[in-house]
Amino acid sequence: LPAWMNDALDCFGALDTKSFYARWPRLLEVWIEFEQATGFTENKARLICTHRPEEIKHWISRGRRYDRLPIVKSLEHYASAWRKWWAAMQPSCRLPEDAANWPLLPTAPGNPAEWNNIRIGGSNGLFIVITSLAIWLQAASAELDIQQDFVDAVEDVYWVLEALTASRAGSKRAAPSEPERSIKKMRTSKRTARK
Numbered sequence: 001l002p003a004w005m006n007d008a009l010d011c012f013g014a015l016d017t018k019s020f021y022a023r024w025p026r027l028l029e030v031w032i033e034f035e036q037a038t039g040f041t042e043n044k045a046r047l048i049c050t051h052r053p054e055e056i057k058h059w060i061s062r063g064r065r066y067d068r069l070p071i072v073k074s075l076e077h078y079a080s081a082w083r084k085w086w087a088a089m090q091p092s093c094r095l096p097e098d099a100a101n102w103p104l105l106p107t108a109p110g111n112p113a114e115w116n117n118i119r120i121g122g123s124n125g126l127f128i129v130i131t132s133l134a135i136w137l138q139a140a141s142a143e144l145d146i147q148q149d150f151v152d153a154v155e156d157v158y159w160v161l162e163a164l165t166a167s168r169a170g171s172k173r174a175a176p177s178e179p180e181r182s183i184k185k186m187r188t189s190k191r192t193a194r195k
Contacts, residue, residue, distance in 0.1 A: 002040050004123050011066035012134045027154055030161045031130050037168040038121030046124045048117065051084035056132050072139035079149040082132060089118045103152040106159050112167050119164050129157055
């Protein structure tokens with residue numbers, strides 16, 4: 001692995017998730033698989049900044065120090081900004097009719113080029129999304145408040161990483177993965193609860 005990934009994994013793996021959220025280590029593994037599928041190449045492309053939480057901008061501008069992840073002042077505000085930022089990167093087929101709906105639809109685009117806004121590896125790509133989740137996890141852990149929004153966000157990033165890795169390899173998934181099934185189940189239960 002590149003040095004920047006090893007440094008990141010040291011930090012992200014040290015976050016106390018055992019008592020909070022067990023999916024975190026698997027998300028890191030799927031991220032490594034995605035980076036491996038891209039050949040660990042540094043990409044000049046960057047993720048969009050529209051709606052990106054201020055804490056991410058702060059972390060990047062302060063030298064990306066893993067020992068100084070930014071402090072989140074409001075988990076509610078951070079979650080709202082994060083969802084808008086994440087949704088802005090997605091292919092249109094993933095966006096629900098009601099933009100306020102969360103989580104996003106687990107639908108891969110028919111044209112793989114529609115992933116281009118998000119299929120970005122390297123230290124300026126989806127790594128920034130993983131870092132944003134680490135910042136969120138650290139803040140939620142400090143407040144002993146792992147929100148459903150965080151769980152949904154991790155599940156969605158997990159699903160996207162799997163879809164991107166599969167599409168990069170030229171394969172199509174025959175059956176939904178566990179995160180996809182759990183996202184569908186959550187969405188169905190939310191819709192049923194609203195009716």
